[in-house]
Amino acid sequence: MSIFxxxxxxxxxHQEVLKVMSEIYPxxxxxxxxxxxxxxxxxxxxxAKNVIKKSLNADNYxxxxxxxxxxxxxxxxxxxxxxxxxxSTIEHACxxxxxxxxxxxNYFPCDNDGIISLEKLDKILEQNITKxxxxxxxxxxxxxxxNNETGAIQPAQKIAQIIHQKSGxxxxxxxxxxxxxKVDLEEINADFACxxxxxxxxxxxIGALLVRKNIELNPLIFGGKQQQSKRAGTLNIAGxxxxxxxxxIATNNLEQYSKIAExxxxxxxxxxxxAQDHVKxxxxxxxxxxxxxxxxxxxCDSQTQIINFDLSEIYLSAGSTCSSGTMSQxxxxxxxxxxxxxxxxxxxxxxxxxxxxxDIEKFISVWNNFYQQKFFKK
Amino acid sequence: MTLKLPIYxxxxxxxxxxxxxxxxxxxxxxxxxxxxxxxxxxxxxxAEESIEIARGQIASLINADPKxxxxxxxxxxxxxxxxxxxxxxxxxxxxxxxxxxxxxxxxxxxxxxDLEQEGFKTTFLPVQKNGIIDLNQLESAINDQxxxxxxxxxxxxIGVIQPLKQIGEICRKKGVFFHSDCAQxxxxxxxxxxxxxxxxxxxxxxxxxxxKGIGAIFIRRKPRVRIKALFSGGGQERQIRSGTxxxxxxxxxxxxxxxxxEEMNKDYQHVKKLSDKFYNEITKLTxxxxxxxxxxxxxxxxxxxxxxxxxxxxxxxxxxxxxxxxSACTSASLEPSYVLHSLGVDDxxxxxxxxxxxxxxxxxxxxxxxINLIKxxxxxxxxxxxxxxMMQDGIDLKSINWKSH
Numbered sequence: 001m002s003i004f005x006x007x008x009x010x011x012x013x014h015q016e017v018l019k020v021m022s023e024i025y026p027x028x029x030x031x032x033x034x035x036x037x038x039x040x041x042x043x044x045x046x047x048a049k050n051v052i053k054k055s056l057n058a059d060n061y062x063x064x065x066x067x068x069x070x071x072x073x074x075x076x077x078x079x080x081x082x083x084x085x086x087x088s089t090i091e092h093a094c095x096x097x098x099x100x101x102x103x104x105x106n107y108f109p110c111d112n113d114g115i116i117s118l119e120k121l122d123k124i125l126e127q128n129i130t131k132x133x134x135x136x137x138x139x140x141x142x143x144x145x146x147n148n149e150t151g152a153i154q155p156a157q158k159i160a161q162i163i164h165q166k167s168g169x170x171x172x173x174x175x176x177x178x179x180x181x182k183v184d185l186e187e188i189n190a191d192f193a194c195x196x197x198x199x200x201x202x203x204x205x206i207g208a209l210l211v212r213k214n215i216e217l218n219p220l221i222f223g224g225k226q227q228q229s230k231r232a233g234t235l236n237i238a239g240x241x242x243x244x245x246x247x248x249i250a251t252n253n254l255e256q257y258s259k260i261a262e263x264x265x266x267x268x269x270x271x272x273x274x275a276q277d278h279v280k281x282x283x284x285x286x287x288x289x290x291x292x293x294x295x296x297x298x299x300c301d302s303q304t305q306i307i308n309f310d311l312s313e314i315y316l317s318a319g320s321t322c323s324s325g326t327m328s329q330x331x332x333x334x335x336x337x338x339x340x341x342x343x344x345x346x347x348x349x350x351x352x353x354x355x356x357x358x359d360i361e362k363f364i365s366v367w368n369n370f371y372q373q374k375f376f377k378k
Numbered sequence: 379m380t381l382k383l384p385i386y387x388x389x390x391x392x393x394x395x396x397x398x399x400x401x402x403x404x405x406x407x408x409x410x411x412x413x414x415x416x417x418x419x420x421x422x423x424x425a426e427e428s429i430e431i432a433r434g435q436i437a438s439l440i441n442a443d444p445k446x447x448x449x450x451x452x453x454x455x456x457x458x459x460x461x462x463x464x465x466x467x468x469x470x471x472x473x474x475x476x477x478x479x480x481x482x483x484x485x486x487x488x489x490x491x492d493l494e495q496e497g498f499k500t501t502f503l504p505v506q507k508n509g510i511i512d513l514n515q516l517e518s519a520i521n522d523q524x525x526x527x528x529x530x531x532x533x534x535x536i537g538v539i540q541p542l543k544q545i546g547e548i549c550r551k552k553g554v555f556f557h558s559d560c561a562q563x564x565x566x567x568x569x570x571x572x573x574x575x576x577x578x579x580x581x582x583x584x585x586x587x588x589x590k591g592i593g594a595i596f597i598r599r600k601p602r603v604r605i606k607a608l609f610s611g612g613g614q615e616r617q618i619r620s621g622t623x624x625x626x627x628x629x630x631x632x633x634x635x636x637x638x639x640e641e642m643n644k645d646y647q648h649v650k651k652l653s654d655k656f657y658n659e660i661t662k663l664t665x666x667x668x669x670x671x672x673x674x675x676x677x678x679x680x681x682x683x684x685x686x687x688x689x690x691x692x693x694x695x696x697x698x699x700x701x702x703x704x705s706a707c708t709s710a711s712l713e714p715s716y717v718l719h720s721l722g723v724d725d726x727x728x729x730x731x732x733x734x735x736x737x738x739x740x741x742x743x744x745x746x747x748x749i750n751l752i753k754x755x756x757x758x759x760x761x762x763x764x765x766x767x768m769m770q771d772g773i774d775l776k777s778i779n780w781k782s783h
Binding site for chain 2: 002004006009010012013018021022025026027028029030032033034035036037038066067068069070071073074077092093094097098099198203204205206220221222223224225232233234235236237238239306309310313315316317
């Protein structure tokens with residue numbers, strides 16, 4: 001039996017989500033149509049919006065359905081009115097790699113523990129903001145709620161406070177956090193947030209952008225007048241219905257999800273017992289997602305480790321999937337000033353609700369064999 | 379057998395997913411759920427393999443190389459990528475002019491309008507009365523600064539087919555890139571990117587019995603067309619389109635393309651038979667006008683104007699038929715269609731225009747039902763209509779000076 005330990009990359013479909021989608025696919029539903037089927041499609045979309053708003057305490061937000069989180073981030077970066085952007089150094093590639101020619105970008109770092117530094121954020125905003133007389137909000141700052149590689153949960157609420165004090169807008173990437181921890185957008189006080197369906201057991205190709213009401217945003221994709229002219233293109237009705245179902249299931253199951261931490265902690269403890277100083281677990285003592293563990297084995301190339309696991313049918317990745325295959329060093333670990341011997345030797349283990357103790361035991365055993373071979377056999 | 383109402387005659391707006399495609403998607407969703415960009419494990423490889431098969435199936439339908447096909451979220455996004463992507467990439471080499479048709483889909487028009495805002499020069503070519511481009515006008519509109527010509531294959535509102543081959547020849551001769559929005563044509567009529575000299579083509583999934591949320595763009599490699607990407611991010615799809623490729627949706631589009639290729643003739647004959655029957659029967663009522671060229675058209679799209687009737691009352695009267703008046707994208711607003719306006723159709727006739735769309739799953743019984751319903755309702759509405767009475771009396775409605783109350 002193969003073991004999938006790469007749930008931060010994508011997740012298997014939930015059977016109930018699949019059922020919802022399969023029922024919709026045979027129907028020609030276009031929410032722009034004026035006939036009965038068009039209204040039926042509109043009802044599905046409205047229902048989905050209500051479910052999502054309820055799940056995230058987001059009544060004061062407008063929901064724009066997109067093709068996924070990448071598009072959601074791109075829209076805010078490229079189509080917002082603000083010309084000053086601030087990115088944390090641990091953001092996902094879909095934010096980090098966006099560099100519009102006509103906007104100024106500055107970065108704010110995390111500390112060595114993988115948590116965004118509030119002090120430095122404050123200082124960097126102070127030093128770099130140029131007041132813009134035409135906008136009452138001068139800039140947008142981007143900070144994720146939970147990091148995709150380390151799982152470290154960021155002090156989003158405090159980050160929001162600092163950003164708002166300086167009269168900016170706060171974009172919070174909640175992709176990895178949703179379904180894993182409680183996410184309350186009012187409490188976080190984000191102005192924008194992005195979502196991805198395939199990280200919560202729904203289909204790839206659908207996501208959303210949440211925008212606090214009354215914040216102006218232009219479209220990135222032009223065309224018909226769908227979604228109040230904020231995002232052209234026929235709405236993906238089946239995908240949206242499945243997405244809402246997945247949100248409902250995921251956000252009602254957080255207690256169960258938090259129990260994954262028991263398996264994760266057991267795994268980490270066993271590994272530390274085996275390898276002691278040769279192993280480093282990132283953000284171990286920080287608030288973390290229950291399912292995520294970023295484990296480095298000194299001076300052992302990540303790819304070699306991954307291939308070894310693959311041979312035993314355990315599937316995981318070196319960090320963010322988007323960059324996998326490109327072999328570039330982890331930006332996140334660099335941002336954390338990771339010690340030299342660990343920087344290229346991390347693997348990301350991301351567990352799921354279906355992970356069992358047996359899976360964990362198998363993982364530990366394969367890890368142990370690899371470790372013994374690397375460190376003690378000639 | 380009782381018919382299921384409303385009868386769906388809106389295949390240009392969207393199509394039901396073909397049961398074979400639903401099966402393939404469901405299978406893919408349950409089996410290869412991996413992230414296709416996970417290079418490090420076989421879940422990812424399997425997903426990637428499925429995507430590559432789909433890419434090949436799409437390429438095969440238009441005689442392209444699989445490496446020239448990139449997945450997007452749909453034709454709207456593909457059109458945005460093609461138009462803004464080419465214009466923005468080549469603007470540094472002194473090209474700052476884009477040409478398109480006044481009757482293009484809104485997403486082409488608005489992409490070009492957005493370029494206008496950014497300082498590009500644009501030309502919206504008018505069409506002839508039959509909805510077809512005037513090739514001489516196109517040729518004289520192209521100048522040294524022209525980067526791109528974008529002309530759709532089949533019009534979404536009126537179904538006319540533009541002469542892509544001749545347009546392709548002109549563009550190649552003049553050395554400008556040629557893009558075509560083929561959302562309504564792909565899988566329905568033969569399209570060969572080499573024969574047509576196409577440099578870019580936009581493709582939609584949900585118009586050919588695949589799901590919504592997936593589309594593709596063809597971008598020629600030889601001679602190479604370069605674009606500035608619309609999204610930044612993980613650099614998937616060879617930097618053309620960042621974002622996780624949705625495996626199951628891509629599989630669905632691939633299979634739908636394969637079916638469309640294998641069954642194109644059958645589908646076409648089926649649609650043509652139904653469309654001819656419908657048209658011949660409906661035009662037995664007088665004063666019914668077909669919008670757009672009668673010959674150069676895709677038969678699955680009949681846009682008819684009913685003189686002597688109000689548009690809204692007609693829609694209400696035939697609410698057992700799921701149809702559109704004007705393009706579905708703009709139909710939520712009841713403004714008269716800009717496409718019909720470009721053809722020079724009178725406002726009154728534009729207001730009573732209805733698009734009837736036929737497809738793979740339309741049956742003979744449905745067409746018979748639709749014909750009877752329309753005949754009955756049109757006669758009744760005309761009996762009640764003072765406009766119709768005046769027309770019967772030979773009064774030219776345009777000569778009347780309508781006073782507002």
